Structure formats: structure tokens, C-alpha cells
Amino acid sequence: xxxxxxxxxxxxxxxxxxxxxxxxxxxxxxxxxxxxxxxxxxxxxxxxxxxxxxxxxxxxxxxxxxxxxxxxxxxxxxxxxxxxxxxxxxxxxxxxxxxxxxxxxxxxxxxxxxxxxxxxxxxxxxxxxxxxxxxxxxxxxxxxxxxxxxxxxxxxxxxxxxxxxxxxxxxxxxxxxxxxxxxxxxxxxxxxxxxxxxxxxxxxxxxxxxxxxxxxxxxxxxxxxxxxxxxxxxxxxxxxxxxxxxxxxxxxxxxxxxxxxxxxxxxxxxxxxxxxxxxxxxxxxxxxxxxxxxxxxxxxxxxxx
Numbered sequence: 001x002x003x004x005x006x007x008x009x010x011x012x013x014x015x016x017x018x019x020x021x022x023x024x025x026x027x028x029x030x031x032x033x034x035x036x037x038x039x040x041x042x043x044x045x046x047x048x049x050x051x052x053x054x055x056x057x058x059x060x061x062x063x064x065x066x067x068x069x070x071x072x073x074x075x076x077x078x079x080x081x082x083x084x085x086x087x088x089x090x091x092x093x094x095x096x097x098x099x100x101x102x103x104x105x106x107x108x109x110x111x112x113x114x115x116x117x118x119x120x121x122x123x124x125x126x127x128x129x130x131x132x133x134x135x136x137x138x139x140x141x142x143x144x145x146x147x148x149x150x151x152x153x154x155x156x157x158x159x160x161x162x163x164x165x166x167x168x169x170x171x172x173x174x175x176x177x178x179x180x181x182x183x184x185x186x187x188x189x190x191x192x193x194x195x196x197x198x199x200x201x202x203x204x205x206x207x208x209x210x211x212x213x214x215x216x217x218x219x220x221x222x223x224x225x226x227x228x229x230x231x232x233x234x235x236x237x238x239x240x241x242x243x244x245x246x247x248x249x250x251x252x253x254x255x256x257x258x259x260x261x262x263x264x265x266x267x268x269x270x271x272x273x274x275x276x277x278x279x280x281x282x283x284x285x286x287x288x289x290x291x292x293x294x295x296x297x298x299x300x301x302x303x304x305x
Contacts, residue, residue: 012039013081015209018105020044020062021051023165023198024086024120031202033058037210043076067101073108082116083109084205087144089137098137102144109153116212118205121145121157121219125267135264145219156208156215160201161194161223161274164292172303173236173244181243182304184233187254187262191269192226196279197292200224204282221274224286235290239297242304 015032019025020042032040033055042055043065052062066072067087077083085105087098102119109117124142125135148155167173173182186193204222208215227235229246237244255262280286293300 012037014039014041014079016041016043016077016080016083018043018065018067018084019086019088020055020060021046021049022086022088023163024160024201025084026051026055027199027202028084028118028205029055029060029202030058031206033060035206037206038081041076041080067104068097070104070108073104074112077105077108077112077114080112080114082114082118082209084118084120086120087141089140093136095136095140098140099143099147102141103147106144106148106151106153106155110151115154116209116216117148117153117155118208119145119148119155119157120160122159123267123271125263129267133263133267134260135267136260138264138267149217154212154216156212156217157219158201158205158208159219159221160198161196161221163198164195164287164289164296165198167232167236168296168299168303173233173242174247176245176247181245183245183247184229184236185247185249185254186229186232187249187251187265188229188269189248190228190230192228193232194223194226194268194271194274195289196222196224197287200283200286203285204279207282220278220282221271222279222282223274223276224279225289226276227289232289235293236300239293240301240304242301244304 015038017025017029017040020029021044029040029042032038040060042060042062044052044062045066047062047064056062063076065076087101089098122138122141125133125138145157173184176183233244233246251262251265
């Protein structure tokens, strides 16, 4: 391991970020650029996006990259000190393809001698539950975590919980069937939802890179807050002025809509190895759910109008 302080800062080390224009990747790119320790190469499939232009203006090098193509991965990683890897299961819904992408980056990192990979991983639920539960988008990332370790690539896995930002997209409150306000359908009953703002990830990754000797080889289960669905609804109501309540949907009813996601919630009900204290240590400026809602009240109100 090469301590950051031993580098010749006149020649900054290159750090590569996959998914640079996505929620996780853009947070990492922005944090690294703001800090200035690294040169940053952002990888995207579409460099013509406005998000890519915005990152260029901040000082990032933006390149085209394809996680399915070995030569493309080798090209973007050549000359790099390290890489942040996030894969997107929702792009193709293929567990096998996501595993193949992750293993390709692992093999390439090994062959090029990268010093630190920060991987956006998740638990291998199928393995942890002895096959009782399968959650494809978790299991694939869990297998990739294991593979990095098997081939001795220096890797830290950051396991993100639910994003606060999900409430602006696929988990946004829906008009109540009885017409009385809005409901949130999260089948966790009274079990708190561990969560965080994905925008707070970047400084956490930066902290990991600056103290790599502490974190290489670790799986870090991140979260900055835990709120029940009912508490979530109350906080949203208080800030938006809209009537929002817990839909109190059972996992069995939720399963009729989405069996894989239902199994995810079954797993999250029993998962306990989160590290809130470490998460806040990695980014002391992180936000609680209430703070995030307060800051984003206008956007939240707009999607409810």
C-alpha cells in the first residue's frame, strides 16, 4: 500500500469512476475533484449528456467505457491508481451479466496492478440465507465482492442502503386509494428502514481512499439514519404540508407486485450489520432523513402536486 502522503503531489494519481453520470458515480467524482488529491477520469456510455458536460467543467476527464467489453475496460483503467466501480443491474436485469462485468473489472485491476478498488457491493443474500432467499441484484454484487477477494485485489466494498432520493422516483408517495392524501408502500412494518442520501457517498469514498490501510479488505454497511415507514410519512407530511401516511402493505401483498423486491425486504428485516457510527465518521457532513427532506421540500412537494 502506498500512503497518500508519500506521493509526489506535482503528479497526481489517476482515479477512475465508473457510472460517472449516475447518482453514485457523480457524487464520487464531485467529492474527489473538490478535494483535489486525484486526477479524475469519469467513465460513461454517453459523454454527450449534460451531466457529463457538468463534470468536465468541474475538471474531470470524461471517457466512453463499456463494462461488457474487455478492451474498453482495460483502456479506461490503464494508468490508474484505483477505481470506483458501480454496476447497474436495473439496466438489464441479468444477474449473470452483472457478475461478468464485475469480474472483468476485478481481473483487469489485478493485471494492471491497481492499488485500490472501491466497489459498490451488497450482501450475497442467497449464500447468507442458505438458499432460502434470493435477491438477484444483491446476490450478483455479493459474488463479485467474493471474487475480488479470491484473486487478491485490494478492495473495499461500500454497501449502500435505501437512498432518500428514491422518494423522488420509484418509491414516491402515491395518491391514496380512498382519495385521502398519499401513501408510502414500503413493506417493513415497524422495522426501521436504514437509509442515506446517495449524494453523501462521495466524501465517504474519499475518506476511505485517504485511510486505505484501515479499509482495504472491509465491507462497510453504510447508513446515516433509520426511520420506520410511519416516521418517514410523518416527516414528509410535516415538511410538505401534504397528508402522507404508511400504506401498511404486507410483504405478501407486495410480493404479488414484485417477488424479488419482496425477498429484499424480507432480508432487510433481519439484516443488522450496519455501521452508522463509521458512516458518519467517513462523512461528518452527511444528512439525516429529516435534514434531507427539509432541504428538498420543494422537489418533494412538486411531485405530489
